[in-house]
Amino acid sequence: MNEIVFLSSRDVYAHTYTTSDVIAKYSDSSINTVSRLIRNYQTDLEEFGVLGFEIRKPKKKSVGGRPRKIWRLNEEQTMLLITYMDNTQPVRRFKKALVSQFSAAKRALYERQVQFALGKEFSKDLNQAIAESPHLDERHRLYANINKLIYKQALGISAKVLRQQRHIPKNTPITHYLDSNEASAVKRVKGQVITLLGIGLDYQQIKNALQVQGIIYQITLPAKQLMGEGH
Structure with a gap:
């Protein structure tokens, strides 16, 4: 059963x-x-x-x-x-x-919903940190570009590939489709980015700092999708 x-x-x-x-x-x-x-x-x-x-x-x-x-x-x-x-x-x-x-x-759904709610608060804080940072150029000041870096570092794949793999509707947040471990990893990296922005690092410095720790929670994709992801 x-x-x-x-x-x-x-x-x-x-x-x-x-x-x-x-x-x-x-x-x-x-x-x-x-x-x-x-x-x-x-x-x-x-x-x-x-x-x-x-x-x-x-x-x-x-x-x-x-x-x-x-x-x-x-x-x-x-x-x-x-x-x-x-x-x-x-x-x-x-x-x-x-x-x-x-x-x-x-119980598993409730845990995911809790992580989702916490993640929404982190996203608000991240948006504010990006808006207030004087060290990001115009391209990297966009939340979408910072978000790409966060997903890659948290889960080992891009947000685009994850959306395709899980058939996530275009206008639906990816966070709706994360389990509690995945959501926790994303939240953790968002918190780190907020901290790094707060001490005045630019995009490349933030990227380098995150890469030192490695991927938080690696999502495994079918070989076909991994080949198509590129870097």
Whole structure:
């Protein structure tokens, strides 16, 4: 039962869910039985949020093979649905695993949200430090250029490549898509840049100082993307 709870996206404000297929598998029920149970109690389930679904096509073309609906249920909907099932040993075992994994997923999201909130404050301070620095030329005074340096030093890859790898929408901050370790690394380097700006270093001096310590938290990319990143 390693994968029974999922995130709706990699965004820091994603929500957790499980699926009708997972419920069927680990409650020792058929997919049709679980789907019928969801339809029968759909009104009850929708009191706890929108009942989502996805349409999945058959992996292989076969005679009579048709796309089918896979339901997505949030934590409250899942727990309610299980109360409508027979209290068999597989169901009880599955329910304990669900409680554990929903809690772990929510805890991980909360940690990311805390890091994101702290990072926003650091970004405000960084913007101010850049604006007040007399030692940055016009090009390096732009937040975007300083930000490139920060991501490269914190995570070992450019912000552009990270955005491409994680399919981050153009107008969405990258920090929405960082886990707690990645966000902590970025926050740490931002703090260092603020300090270095405060003592009067220019861009090249800041870059040299950061490179001495090495990359804080290296993100590993597929070989194809690493080749395309350049420097």
